[in-house]
Every structure is written in structure tokens, then in C-alpha cells.
Amino acid sequence: MAEGKEEKIDSCAQVAGRILLKEVIKKSDKYEYINILLSPLSFHAVLSMTAAGATGDTLTQMLQFLGVRNIDDLNSNFLKMAAVFESNSERDSNCPDLSFVSGMWVSCTHELKDSFKELVNTLYKLRLNLLIFNERCVAIFFC
Structure with a gap:
């Protein structure tokens, strides 16, 4: 490289x-x-x-x-x-x-666009959930 x-x-x-x-x-x-x-x-x-x-x-x-x-x-x-x-x-x-578990963690300090939420929901079949982790808000996408 x-x-x-x-x-x-x-x-x-x-x-x-x-x-x-x-x-x-x-x-x-x-x-x-x-x-x-x-x-x-x-x-x-x-x-x-x-x-x-x-x-x-x-x-x-x-x-x-x-x-x-x-x-x-x-x-x-x-x-x-x-x-x-x-x-x-x-x-x-x-x-x-065949299936797989996939997820993504995103800090709530980052704003997620509605178009992104819709894409991961429709294409990747993931849904958004919010979680408090170590006293911080985290958005979690998972199937």
C-alpha cells in the first residue's frame, strides 16, 4: 500500500x-x-x-x-x-x-437521517432501538 x-x-x-x-x-x-x-x-x-x-x-x-x-x-x-x-x-x-445476525451501534450524539433508517429497515431488515449504555444513549439496529 x-x-x-x-x-x-x-x-x-x-x-x-x-x-x-x-x-x-x-x-x-x-x-x-x-x-x-x-x-x-x-x-x-x-x-x-x-x-x-x-x-x-x-x-x-x-x-x-x-x-x-x-x-x-x-x-x-x-x-x-x-x-x-x-x-x-x-x-x-x-x-x-440461512440467516445472519447483524447489528450496528450508533451514538445518539449522531443524528440519523430518516432515509438511512428506512434503508436499513427495508434493505437490511434491521429495526432501530434505543438503549442507555454506560449512561449514554445508543441507537442500535439489529435484525
């Missing part, structure tokens, strides 16, 4: 693998045993939701990193992945129903 630029990675599994490796290396010095579980599909969903709420340079960098041109492409890719799981279970009753 020359001159501080992020390398474009087209596969979420590669991104997840890099993060996993970084965490294992970082924690292996502190602990004898560690357990880490990271689903590439869940990871992709969280990155997509985060990008959908981003603006300006942050949005541009996230879209470039995820290898898409715009939010519509990002959302379309997610819908295509979700459709694969749905079509497999519709074609074969013996096919397992």
Missing part, C-alpha cells in the same frame, strides 16, 4: 481475512487462547450499512474500498447475495435456511 492509499479489495472474504489475521496477531501476544468468529456476509452487510450512512470523503473511500461506483451498486450487490440464499431455500425444501 503505497503512499497511504488503501488497496482495493474486491472480495469481502479477503477483507474479513485481513482483519481476522490482524486481530489474531495483535491478541496472540496478550492471551494464550483466543476465539474469533467473523462471517464475511455479516461483515459485508455492516460495511454496506456504514457506507450507506456515510457522506463526502468517507463515502468515496468506502465505495472505492468495496469496489463499487455508488450506493445503488452497493445495495444491488447486497440484494443479489440475499436473493441467492432465498432462491436456494425456495427450490429445495431440504436446503437449510
